Amino acid sequence: MHTQPGAAPTDQSIRHRPAIRGRAGLIGVLAALSGVLFGLDTGVMSGALDLIAQEFILSDFQRESMVAIMLLGAAVGVLCAAWMSHAWGRKRTLVLTAGLFVIGPLLCAEATSFRILLFARLLLGLATGATTFTTPLYIAEIADSGRRGAMILGYQLMISFGLLAAFVSDGLFSYFGVWRWMLGIVGFPGLVFMMGVLFLPPSPRWLLAQGRERDARRVLIELRGLPRMVMAERNAIMARLSARRDGVGSFMRDPNCRRAMWLAVGLQVAQQFSGINAVLYYAPRLIGLAGYGHYAQVWGPVGVGVINLLSTCIATTCVDRVGRRPMLIGGFALMAVAMAGQAIMVAGGIPDMPVMRLLMGGFMLLFVGAFAFSAGPLAWLLCAEILPLRGREFGMACSTFANWVANMLVSATFLTGLELLGVDTVLWIYAGLNALFLVMVVLRVPETRGMTLEQIEAELMRGTRLRALGSRMRS
Helix, strand or coil: CCCCCCCCCCHHHHHHHHHHHHHHHHHHHHHHHHHHHHHHHHHHHHHHHHHHHHHHCCCHHHHHHHHHHHHHHHHHHHHHHHHHHHHCCHHHHHHHHHHHHHHHHHHHHHCCCHHHHHHHHHHHHHHHHHHHHHHHHHHHHHCCCCCHHHHHHHHHHHHHHHHHHHHHHHHHHHCCCCHHHHHHCCHHHHHHHHHHHCCCCCCHHHHHHCCCHHHHHHHHHHHHCCHHHHHHHHHHHHHHHHCCCCCHHHHHHCHHHHHHHHHHHHHHHHHHHCCHHHHHHCHHHHHHHCCCCHHHHHHHHHHHHHHHHHHHHHHHHHHHHHCHHHHHHHHHHHHHHHHHHHHHHHHHCCCCCHHHHHHHHHHHHHHHHHHHHCHHHHHHHHHHHHCCHHHHHHHHHHHHHHHHHHHHHHHHHHHHHHHHHCHHHHHHHHHHHHHHHHHHHHHHCCCCCCCCHHHHHHHHHCCCCHHHCCHHHHC
16 A cells, blocks of 8 residues: 555554455465466376376377376366356356366276276366466456566466475385376365365456446455555446457457457467476476486476476566566576577487586476476466456467467477487477567567556557557556
8 A cells, every 4th residue: 555655554554454465365375276286287197107108008199198188178178167257257167176176186096997097187187277267367356466476476386386296296106106196196185275265255357247346345345455445446447347348259359359369379379389398297208318317217307396496486576576578588588598408419419427417407407497487477477467358258268278279289299209300309499489489578578567457458458569568657
């Protein structure tokens, strides 16, 4: 809260501010718990895949299918969540999908055939896709402008924590060869998430869109506290709602909506075609290609998870201070360098020397750290920020669907690409793509730090260039 110079804050403001900040923070943490499940379900397959392949005698194509089936389910889950979050609300969508995070791991643990395991992974994909659509949308709509970036990146932080937990779990269970425990134990945090999400309030923006003004004011008072802040936010939301035109067709016909949606799609595709999930899903294989032995292949992914988590922590603290654009530019530049460095070393043949293996591992960790500091969290944040309220569900659905389709394409072709094209060629392709995405960021991505969602939308609808959104506010 800001006061006029020389004026003391009222007793009411002093009384409310700490409680409301804690309330909003707790809500953000509960919502972001879905990120832990995302990370667990993504990372756990890295260690379990070889053990599953040994039991069911799987080919490389079937290995890729085991990874890709979850991503296919996630793409379908996004489309389902887009309809459910609009019709039933963000909270109810999270409650419904939370149950799948409990059922899916239990089915994985009890699977007696490859087909049953595929079905269980498909269910987990549905839940994961639904929450990746709904959670950033929900957090963006309950957070204030000053902390929106940190709260949405808290979701990415939870994903990083889930990845690290999955890698550690895989390393421990690998000594016993029990892949069913690797997959089944994920059901416990799923149960915790299902219980916690029941206590989340509905999105105030969704409530106002449904004409439930009394309920929306109650939620805004819980989140903001001060009547003056509540009324200002309520009026800004209603102003944008009153200007909207219903229907997907009207959204697509509006050029301002379209350009925001295409930027959101581009950011999500860039995130996946950077090559990050090729590293995460097949980390043991890549570590082996670098010349490391079995022990390093088991525990090396834990190092990847630690770097991913630490870099995401740094991003969370920097995003509302440094800004979105500088972090994205630096991240894509480092990812291109890291991929090119690996490609050069592989093409020349990695000498059987510890220092060269360390250098190869260093390039891999640099790539993961740069991704976790930039494209990983910021793609989700910017998509939640730049899409206009009148078509936010549709725009988020398109961008998140694109994310999972791109993820599926990378994961389902990576091993085949290594065989057909060679490791160095595949790495050069990803290095080139990251350089291309760097150019896209420089030319198109705006700086939205410190702007409310309504301010971003107002400038967008005035026809302001995407790159220039918010520039007049900071000049």
